[in-house]
Amino acid sequence: MSEPLSALNGASSSTGIVTVRELPLQGMITLRGDMGAPALKKAVKDAVGLKMPALGEALSDKGKTACRMSPDEVLLLCGYGEVAASLQAAQDALGNTHSLVVNVSDARAAFEVSGPFAREVMAKLCPVDLAPGRFEPGMFRRTRMGQVAAAFRMPAADTFHIICFRSQARYVFDVLRVAAQPGSEVNAF
């Protein structure tokens, strides 16, 4: 079988006030269920080795991440090649507990925005309070980016990881480049 291709084949741009790059394909699993139930907590633990994230939280360790999408949904991130195993581990933990586990790795594209003005570029497109102290590593937000749905977290200071729908990857990349055009520093944060 051929090598899998991400939506933009790893496009990147650093001509503006931040660096924008498409992240390589990663494993993504949507898990829906009663997040208070022990089986769901175990499923997260067994699939990515993390505890259940609280609302608005993204927990990361050893290259794996658990993001809380909504009261009854989490998104688990792992290596692209690890999906089948993580999926199986989650399913085994869930047993007959009513839930939904599904591989969405190919349904998404992911981008990294980095640099001292990363917060500002994001704040031009997302109606989110991105001031230091208001949004920090460990937090997770589903929102709107320009005209499309997006979700993001900060894996480190001055760095954002964004997830969007794969079909909209080109738009997200382009709109980030527009927002990062030279000379557009806001100097607000």
Next chain:
Amino acid sequence: MSERLATGGRLVNRDTSISFSFNGRTLKGCEGDTLASALLANDQMLIGRSFKYHRPRGVVASGAEEPNGLVNMGEGARFEPNQRVTTTELFEGLTARSQNHWPSLEFDVGAINTKLARFLPAGFYYKMFIHPRPLWKHVYEPFIRQSAGLGQAPKEGDADTYEHFYAFCDVLVIGGGVAGLQAAHAAAKSGARVILMEQTAVWGGRAVVDGGTVDGAPVDNFVEQIVSELETMPGVTMRTRMTGAGVYDHGYALGYEQLRDNAPEKEGPRHRLWRIRATRIITATGAIERPLSFAGNDVPGVMLASAVRDYVVNYGVSPGDRTVVVTNNDDAYQTAIALNYAGLTVKAILDARVLAEDSPVMEQVKALGIRVLMGHGIAAVQGGKRVSGVTVCSQSGEGDVVEEIYCDTVAMSGGWSPVVHLWSHCGGKLTWDAGQAMFRPDVDKAPTGVDGAPFVTPAGAANGMMSLSEILSDAHSAGQSAARGAGFKPGSEKAPVGESGTEAPMMPVWLMPQRAPYKLRSKAWLDYQNDVKVSDVQLAAQEGFESVEHAKRYTTLGMATDQGKLSNINGLATLAGAMGAEIPQVGTTTFRPPYTPISLASVAGEARGDVFQPLRRTPMHDWHDSNGAHWEPVGQWRRPYAYVRSGETVADAVNREVLNTRQNLGLLDASTLGKIIVKGPDAAKFLDMMYTNMMSTLKPGKCRYGLMCSENGFLIDDGVVARINEDTFLCHTTTGGAEHIHQHMEEWLQTEWWDWQVYVANITEQYAQIAVVGPNARAALEKLGGLDVSAEGLGFMEWADGLLGGFECRVYRISFSGELSYEIAIDASRGQAFWDALMVVGHDLGVMPYGTETLHVLRAEKGFIMIGDETDGTVIPQDLGLNWAISKKKDDFLGKRAQERSHMTDPDRWKLVGLETISGAVLPDGAYAVGTGTNANGQRNVIGRVTSSYHSATLDRGIAMGLVLNGPDRIGEVIEFPGTAGATYRAKIVDPVFYDKEGEKQNV
């Protein structure tokens, strides 16, 4: 004449000269000038012509309220009309042209209108041009459009870029004068996050020009100190050149930041629209001086007293050599003093008031030797393109001239109006302050937020506070109270103490002289830009336009680009006078955002060019693009309509693709079709409710075509449902339906059947889906090798998971074309590779990709319906002969009850049939069939319409589907469809299945 003074001008740097051009003439200004001050420094008082009478217009104000000084700015892709010279900062190479005149600014033919003014009163256009009716559209309007209008429309696309910025704060302070600075300081001291914005390039507002002391020191020292303190305070964001454009519900406000209007050579966006969420908003927006209404108050050289002072103090520019000050208050005396200090002549101060004793400022003026005439005013201004003098009269009389004074400038002051716009945008009410003759915010009726508490606090002059001491203490408490409202605890620090001279009370003057006859009233301007005079408003009242909103629209008072910043209060006071009513009874018109015009491009922000709107792309998008795709928008997706080869028309390509798919092998990118996973113990029960068919009886491994209706019974979507296992289904939706059908399912699960154990997920984009269609489809898949795709191994309407050519995939044996067909779902990241593999194995089997139009033709030949063609939101499945897909066994499904209503079971509902033109031509899509007789409106009765129409390459003729009255009972009848341009199409009603009615081709 107006000119640059030898010294002075606190905002200009005389060492840096800037050249610019006006009407093609190269002029010099200084760094720090506005275009207005630079024009005045070059003795260019005449700047444009008014809208209706083409009267000469000069600068009247010094800020955002300017109604007259509008120019066409820039050239080519940076051209913009109606730019205010008073708010345009001068830059090297600025080019400006005057507006609304022909052939030239100095000599304008349209000025004949002013001679005809007697015949062009308020409402003239309404009265004159209403008869005869057709002439309006074809004669009057084009003519009026030609002669009216101020600036020109740009001819090129905008070369600049624009953006948005989302900001959040506890306290937003709009206005960077002393009130805004103090309010921001008081709020920030409590620890609140503060955004402070100022529309001009400098902090401090009017106070620095008007003088006074703060805590014993000059006011400019105070400004300097508080600005530098604020700059170092944590959590304070300060922006100049940013206008508070609007205040909206829930503490939402717009800040319009002009980044490069003063320096176009800089890189980056031109404007940035700040979209701010604030817990509390302080409007420290100051006040605007009012003109006085006397005859000839629109002649260039008549200016607001405060503006005259601003030009002298801020820019070192003298508006004229000999000035007459006319006033009803003490404030204008400051102008006389400023002119005197600058060495200019003040011929007289005409004060409409009669006071028992002199106020301190009067004494000061008299000590300077300036003549003061109490109880007097201007009877008329003399001069055309420039003031040459004034005639003086008693304010209480009818305008009998007592003397003439030669002068070139008139500095007028009718008192001050607080800028209440932003307070009012979101519902803040006003109260009439009779003592100061002004509307000020009624603080008991503030705009309220979600918690019911006021979220806007006015501060300083914007709150009707007119002395420096009042302004500072009001702003301090506004800052503290806003911080408190945002949940912070203000400290105990006291407001700084401001001191300015005590003033004698002003006296309202709405007409000068008080009993001015028609001759004078018809020359006394209220709205300079739209040419509305005192006599016009009085005429409107006389003709019954008593509501201020009606009078405004009838006269156009306050409807110009300045939105009546100078004219509104004078206008409504005139209206009140004409009606014998009190001013508060007449009330104001509604203040709406934006406060001053903002660029439309800033509203669009980044959404232009490539990112005007998101285009959704499938994993094979680039391949389609480089293989001749003629694109079709389907929702936000772009899908290939056809793959056009060189030498082909689009229609040729479609015909080729249709024939090839029927004869050999076609590939369709079907990735855009919605795919929704439905899982849970109650999934089968849930789908029985969502679809009209029975889905619970579907066996794992099998597929079933299903119809989905709204609760009103109308068909909303269709698609193939595959049962994955006992509690999991995969539902295909239409391309446009994926998101809203997912949402539809979630809504029913969350709001009605919340106790059902079902989860859904939209996994549309996880897969690339490719339809492999045609007699050679099986051979192609067998060449790839792997999964058994034989008729026995994978029967019609079955699915299987497996490997094809080494690719993990899921194969559905379903057909929307009537051909042997497989739809193959593969992980999106391998979609292109799999497509490539199919093209390779298909090479010897006659493979060609086909687009959406071929898909349409193939399905129409088979009589398959398409959501959005055969349905339009008013069509039920029974109309389309789909009764077979409506379960009779189920107790309920969405739409069942609605479909039993009398109108839905009416035998006269139009029903689906096929249509074949007698000539073989293609029927126009959407054409109506006519019956006999006429309806109540005298129109021909209609008996049906075309829902889909194509040229069928397979049958080499036009085929169509349509909804026709009693259609299925009329097979064989010929009906008429009138087309455009007199053509009429005759078509025979036939069965909607045109091709392979037995379905033999797909069952092989």
